[in-house]
Amino acid sequence: MTPAIEVDSIRKSYASAVVLDGVSLTVPSGVYALLGPNGAGKTTFVNVLTTLLRPDGGTARICGVPLSQRRTVRRLISVTGQFAAVDELLTVTENLVVVARLLGLDAARARSRAAELVEAFDLGAVAHTLVRTLSGGTARRVDLAMSLVQRPAVLFLDEPTTGLDPASRRRLWADIRELATAGTTVLLTTQYLEEAEALADRIGVLAGGRIVAEGTAAELTAVVGGEEVVLTEADGTEVRTLTTDGTVAGLAAALDRLEPDTAALHVQLRRPTLEDAFTALTQHRTTSTEKEVAA
Ligand SMILES: Nc1ncnc2c1ncn2[C@@H]1O[C@H](COP(=O)(O)OP(=O)(O)O)[C@@H](O)[C@H]1O
Ligand SMILES: [Mg+2]
Numbered sequence: 001m002t003p004a005i006e007v008d009s010i011r012k013s014y015a016s017a018v019v020l021d022g023v024s025l026t027v028p029s030g031v032y033a034l035l036g037p038n039g040a041g042k043t044t045f046v047n048v049l050t051t052l053l054r055p056d057g058g059t060a061r062i063c064g065v066p067l068s069q070r071r072t073v074r075r076l077i078s079v080t081g082q083f084a085a086v087d088e089l090l091t092v093t094e095n096l097v098v099v100a101r102l103l104g105l106d107a108a109r110a111r112s113r114a115a116e117l118v119e120a121f122d123l124g125a126v127a128h129t130l131v132r133t134l135s136g137g138t139a140r141r142v143d144l145a146m147s148l149v150q151r152p153a154v155l156f157l158d159e160p161t162t163g164l165d166p167a168s169r170r171r172l173w174a175d176i177r178e179l180a181t182a183g184t185t186v187l188l189t190t191q192y193l194e195e196a197e198a199l200a201d202r203i204g205v206l207a208g209g210r211i212v213a214e215g216t217a218a219e220l221t222a223v224v225g226g227e228e229v230v231l232t233e234a235d236g237t238e239v240r241t242l243t244t245d246g247t248v249a250g251l252a253a254a255l256d257r258l259e260p261d262t263a264a265l266h267v268q269l270r271r272p273t274l275e276d277a278f279t280a281l282t283q284h285r286t287t288s289t290e291k292e293v294a295a
Helices: 042-049 070-076 092-102 107-120 136-146 166-181 193-199 217-224 250-256 274-294
Strands: 005-014 018-026 033-036 055-064 077-079 155-159 185-190 202-207 210-215 228-232 238-243 266-270
Touching: 005 042, 018 042, 018 055, 018 202, 018 210, 042 055, 042 155, 042 185, 070 077, 092 107, 092 266, 166 185, 166 193, 166 238, 185 193, 185 210, 185 274, 202 217, 202 250, 210 217, 228 250, 238 250
Parallel strands: 033 185, 033 202, 077 155, 155 185
Antiparallel strands: 005 018, 005 055, 202 210, 228 238, 228 266
């Protein structure tokens, strides 16, 4: 089957700053998370793949269609935020109807599609509320609903949950998972390891303009290292740190190796943070580059 997204060596610079330095990835289907810190080039990458920005080099195909065939690509994709200009002074339903009309549905079909989406995204209680007055989390769900008026083969979500409270974030995660289950391929960008882990079948880490690591959440965690067991005094002062592989057996073995005089210490489990992941992955990249140079 043709992969939903195929990206080969995409490069993009602004003035002298290289932002994308040969990014390649393939997403057969499902959810792919592009994980990277602020300024990594995530939005630039999404803008290239959604035909809003021309790359300096490289190629990409959406469902087999090259980016150069912009009109066809645009019919296959959707991206959240693209309808932001429509919203504020209209109600949720009005917004959905306007988008549907813009996409060429007649008035009756536009109304029924709007009603379907209100139902699917559980927006009934706010269907006739002005978008301007909605909470951040609900507004983001409306935005997502708007990007699905015409069911896209591939949906791009650029930091869909940034700025949301934890409950709204979880709600949006559930919506995204449902979409993927229904067959839409999703490429989302995020700064949060937790989000990538919760949603994505595969995660690519973008740093220094390249994908420095790629895999399932478990595969990436294996690169970063497992959970750490931290032994502290009652006041929180760290005494020892033990690295484990994250399994129950690994934890038991680590504790078994402790001397009896540690019995009064307190135990904390610490998972690698995104920052730890980046440090590890970036160092890993430097090391392998050095090896290549040395070889
Ligand atoms: N239009 C632009 N002109 C010049 N520099 C830009 C432009 N857009 C983004 N950048 C720079 O490119 C880098 C990557 O930006 P961006 O793709 O927005 O990253 P992210 O979305 O991961 O935060 C940043 O250093 C940013 O300042
Ligand atoms: Mg961005």
